Amino acid sequence: MKKMTLSIAILVLITFAFWMINRPNNQSAGTITIQVIDVSANIVVNDHHAFNEGDSLFDILNQHYNLICANALYRPDASCDAQHWGRVILSIDDVHTDWNTTFLHLTVNGEHSHLGVDSVRIKDKDIIQFTVQKPN
Amino acid sequence: MTLRRLILLAMSVTIIFVQEQLLMFIPNVQFTTLLIVLFVSVFTFKESIVMIIVYVLLDNIYMGTLNPFYMVPMFIGWTLIPVVYHTLLKQTKNANTLAFFGLFMGFVYGWVYIPFVMIQLGMNHFWPYLLADIPFELIxxxxxxxxxxxxxxPLYRVVSQQMESIEKTCIPLKKNQ
Incomplete structure (x- = not known):
């Protein structure tokens, strides 16, 4: 009985912690610019999109583009199913990367983003860039 | 150390390694901590350290991560189990105490990697790394x-019974060892 109580208590605590981590980041609505830059430094996508409160960057991308994400083994996965550690985008429309030799570097207003498409906090008039890069 | 005890040590490394490979598709969900805590409580401190050295070497050779930035924190992280078990925990067999120790180890194991990651990536990645690692530590x-x-x-009962029966029937490799 004591074990069961302890187990339930820990599971409740962990569920709450995950809810806190994954709760929507964006508290406002507005318009963002999404740019995708290919390996030759050409801007192949340059669009403006409106977003609502609670939309993540992934939600906006998923509404307007054909995405391929990485699965748990970093292989291409067109389903882009939610992963609790956040999605990694491998392809946006015709711009493809394979994670090993190239990847999509995410910047927000020209600054490297430490967070991915599920977690990054976006606000009105942000410029989001995805640039194909090769690992160092 | 007896030959049978040496074989048991090798078998325990095999069990840890195989279950970890089998559960690799679920990040950070594993029985490794349980098994190391279990084997640490039946082996001596020295035997436990040997078991961890072999396990860390084997795991890193197999996974292709044979470099100090992975191996050293991994070794430190797992070695904390026998060190704390034989000191602060005073060799307790209480499952509740050990479970809370396991909970604590989930976080500590992740934090041990931070200095080594900072050497590779730089100090400006400290907070992003710390925050990004929290979900994995929670799991x-x-x-x-x-x-x-x-x-x-239940596992301790089975393993300690087996160890006792082996101890009674075995022949030492050398006298006084």
Missing amino acids: MATSNFLTILWLYE
């Missing part, structure tokens, strides 16, 4: 807590 902590709480006592 490992929960996994450790639940597996130790429910499985430690």
Whole structure:
């Protein structure tokens, strides 16, 4: 009985912690610019999109583009199913990367983003860039 | 050390390694902490350290991560289990105490890697790394807590009984060892 109580208590605590981590980041609505830059430094996508409160960057991308994400083994996965550690985008429309030799570097207003498409906090008039890069 | 005890040590490394490979598709969900806590409580401190050295070497050779930035924190992280078990925990067999220790280890194991990651990436990655690692630490902590709480006592009974029966029937490799 004591074990069961302890187990339930820990599971409740962990569920709450995950809810806190994954709760929507964006508290406002507005318009963002999404740019995708290919390996030759050409801007192949340059669009403006409106977003609502609670939309993540992934939600906006998923509404307007054909995405391929990485699965748990970093292989291409067109389903882009939610992963609790956040999605990694491998392809946006015709711009493809394979994670090993190239990847999509995410910047927000020209600054490297430490967070991915599920977690990054976006606000009105942000410029989001995805640039194909090769690992160092 | 007897030959049978040496074989048991090798078998325990095999069990840890195989279960970890089998559960690799779920990040940080594993029985490794449970098994290391279990084997640490039946082997001596020295034997436990040998077991961890072999396990860390084997794991890193197999996974292609044979470099100090992975191996050293991994070794430090797992070595904390026998060190704390034989000092602060005073060799307790209480499943609740060990389960809370496992919960704590879920976080500590992640933090041990931070200095080594900072050497590679730079100090400006400290907070992003620390925050990004929290979900994985939570998974490992929960996994450790639940597996130790429910499985430690039955597994300890079986393993210690087997160890006792082996001890009674075995022949030492050398006298006084």
